[in-house]
Amino acid sequence: MSRHVSISGMRNRPITLVFVLSLLALLSASSFAADPADFTVKKIAEGVYAAVGSDGGRAGSNASFVVGSNGVVVIDTFEDAAPARDLLAEIRKITNLPIRFAINTHYHLDHTGGNAVFAQAGATILAQRNVRGWLRTENLKFFRDPKPEQKAMVESLVLPDMVYTDAVDIYLGTRQVQVRYMLGHTGGDSVVIVPDANVVMAGDLVWQKHLPNLIDATTSDWVKTLEKLLADHPTATFVSGHGDVATANDVRDFHDYLVTLREAIAKAQAAGKTDQAMVDAVLPQLQEKYGQCEAASSSSCWGFFKPFSARNIMQTVAEMNGTKKVPVPADKDAGGK
Numbered sequence: 349m350s351r352h353v354s355i356s357g358m359r360n361r362p363i364t365l366v367f368v369l370s371l372l373a374l375l376s377a378s379s380f381a382a383d384p385a386d387f388t389v390k391k392i393a394e395g396v397y398a399a400v401g402s403d404g405g406r407a408g409s410n411a412s413f414v415v416g417s418n419g420v421v422v423i424d425t426f427e428d429a430a431p432a433r434d435l436l437a438e439i440r441k442i443t444n445l446p447i448r449f450a451i452n453t454h455y456h457l458d459h460t461g462g463n464a465v466f467a468q469a470g471a472t473i474l475a476q477r478n479v480r481g482w483l484r485t486e487n488l489k490f491f492r493d494p495k496p497e498q499k500a501m502v503e504s505l506v507l508p509d510m511v512y513t514d515a516v517d518i519y520l521g522t523r524q525v526q527v528r529y530m531l532g533h534t535g536g537d538s539v540v541i542v543p544d545a546n547v548v549m550a551g552d553l554v555w556q557k558h559l560p561n562l563i564d565a566t567t568s569d570w571v572k573t574l575e576k577l578l579a580d581h582p583t584a585t586f587v588s589g590h591g592d593v594a595t596a597n598d599v600r601d602f603h604d605y606l607v608t609l610r611e612a613i614a615k616a617q618a619a620g621k622t623d624q625a626m627v628d629a630v631l632p633q634l635q636e637k638y639g640q641c642e643a644a645s646s647s648s649c650w651g652f653f654k655p656f657s658a659r660n661i662m663q664t665v666a667e668m669n670g671t672k673k674v675p676v677p678a679d680k681d682a683g684g685k
Contacts, residue, residue: 385402385404385405385406386401386402386405386406386407386431386434387399387400387401387402387405387407387410387411387426387431387434387435388400388402389438390593392545392547392585392587392593393542393545393546393547393585394545395414395415395416395523395545396412396413396414396415396542396545396547397412397413397414397415397442398410398411398412398587398593399411399412399413399426399435399438400592400593401426401431401590403651405431406426406427406428406430406431407426407427407428407431407435408426408427408428408431408457408458408459408461409424409426409427409456409458409459409552409589409590410424410587410588410589410590410591411423411424411425411426411435411459412424412540412549412587413435413439414520414523414525414540414542414545415442415443415445415520416445416519416520416521416522416523416525417520417521417522417523418445418446418448418520418521419445419446419447419448419449419520419521420439420443420445420446420447420448420520421447421448421449421450421451421518421520421525421540422435422439422447422449422450422451422466422471423450423451423453423540423549423551423587424451424452424453424459424460424549424551424589425450425452425459425460425461425462425463425465425466426458426459426461426462427457427458427459427460427461427462428461428462429461429462429464429465431462432461432462432463432464432465432466433462433465435462436465436466436469446470447466447469447470447471448470448471448472448518448520449471449472449473449474449510449518450463450466450467450471450472450473450474451473451474451475451527451538451540452473452474452475452479452483452508452538453475453537453538453539453540453549453550453551453552453553453589454475454476454479454533454534454536454537454538454551454552455475455478455479455482455483455486455487455534455536455675456487456490456534456552456561457487457490457502457505459551459552459589460479460483460505461505463505463506463507464506467506467509472509472510473506473507473508473509473510474508474510474511474512474516474518474527475508475511475536475538476511476512476513476529476536476537476538477511477512477513477536477677478534478535478536478675478677478678479508479511479536480507480508480511481677481678482534482536482675483505483507483508484502484503484504484505484507486564486675487502487505488502489563512527512529513529514528514529515527515528515529523542523544524542524543524544525540525541525542526540526541526542526543527539527540527541528540528541530553530573530576530577531566531569531570531572531573532553532565532566532567532569532570532571532572532573532574533551533552533553533560533561533564533565533570534552534564534565534675535564535566535674535675535677536675536677537551537552537553538551539551539553539577541581545585546581546583546584546585547584547585547586547587548577548581548584548585548586548587549586549587550577550586550587550588550589550594550599551589552589552590553570553573553574553577553589554574554577554586554588554589554594554598554599554602555588555589555590555591555602556586556588556590556591556592556593556594556598556602557591557592557598557601557646557650557651558588558590558591558650558651558652559605559638559650559651559652559653559656559657559660560590560602560606560652560656560660561656562656562659562660562663562664562667563663564674564675565663565664565667565674566667566674567606567609567610567664567667568610568667570606571603571606571607571610574599574600574602574603574606575603577599578596578599578600578603581596582596583596584596586598586599590651590652591651605637605638605650608633608634608637609630609634609660609661609664610664610668612629612630612633612634613626613630613661613664613665613668614668616629616630617665617668626661626662626665627658627661627662630661631657631658631661634653634657634660634661635653635657636648638650638653638657639653639654639657641653
């Protein structure tokens with residue numbers, strides 16, 4: 349397995365990030381005191397904690413952190429500096445060890461907007477190499493018509509100052525943290541594994557009972573990635589990118605959603621369906637399994653169904669037709685400024 353690391357010390361001024369995405373996570377029961385409007389901290393193994401973002405909160409996604417004997421690794425930094433500062437405060441209630449790394453599982457704003465907070469706390473921002481090239485460019489597409497202040501905000505996001513290509517290991521004393529590149533959600537996704545705790549931080553490669561954002565996705569690769577995660581970690585606890593802490597069964601359910609989506613589209617394509625007729629053919633099948641929210645059934649009412657379901661269909665149609673535009677890695681590492 350190859351490893352590629354490049355380092356460039358990039359520490360920028362603090363960011364105040366006001367970013368409205370509907371990629372927000374499911375509110376769950378609290379184990380630690382934190383603003384319930386933003387996130388809940390859960391201890392999921394010795395020295396391993398998930399910060400589960402709430403629907404409508406400023407966190408915008410899930411994060412997590414791992415405490416070793418000589419430092420801390422943070423995984424994802426939320427979408428805004430304010431909840432990132434709150435997360436840092438929660439970490440400080442548990443340990444005063446240095447924050448050595450903050451890992452971005454992918455480039456999307458809801459997982460990277462708090463980078464400045466952890467960079468100022470002394471952390472090295474680490475990500476798969478494509479994230480550095482996309483962070484200040486691809487994120488602009490989430491604004492329909494970016495205002496000057498929004499453009500300036502995206503262009504001032506704190507870049508990763510260490511990048512890798514396929515794999516890198518971090519040691520917090522004797523505790524190993526594995527960072528692995530996997531395909532599916534964006535083309536620049538990292539999965540973070542803590543072997544001695546049997547915990548996998550999957551970022552947005554796993555959505556716990558939520559429909560995913562497929563704007564950059566290659567679902568054919570994503571299905572294979574989930575199958576590998578399940579084969580390699582059949583009893584692990586998974587920290588999802590959105591939703592609650594996940595079990596292997598939750599990961600399997602999410603895998604089955606992507607398979608169901610692709611199979612329903614293929615069947616509709618074989619019947620000659622396109623455009624709105626395609627949505628009309630596929631949406632009822634998804635609604636039956638994932639969108640029965642009137643009864644609020646935990647198994648058939650998934651978060652983000654209403655805003656994402658039709659979009660998931662059309663974006664996957666474009667992928668399967670070979671017409672979908674996704675971020676393209678640079679030929680060389682993006683240096684940034």
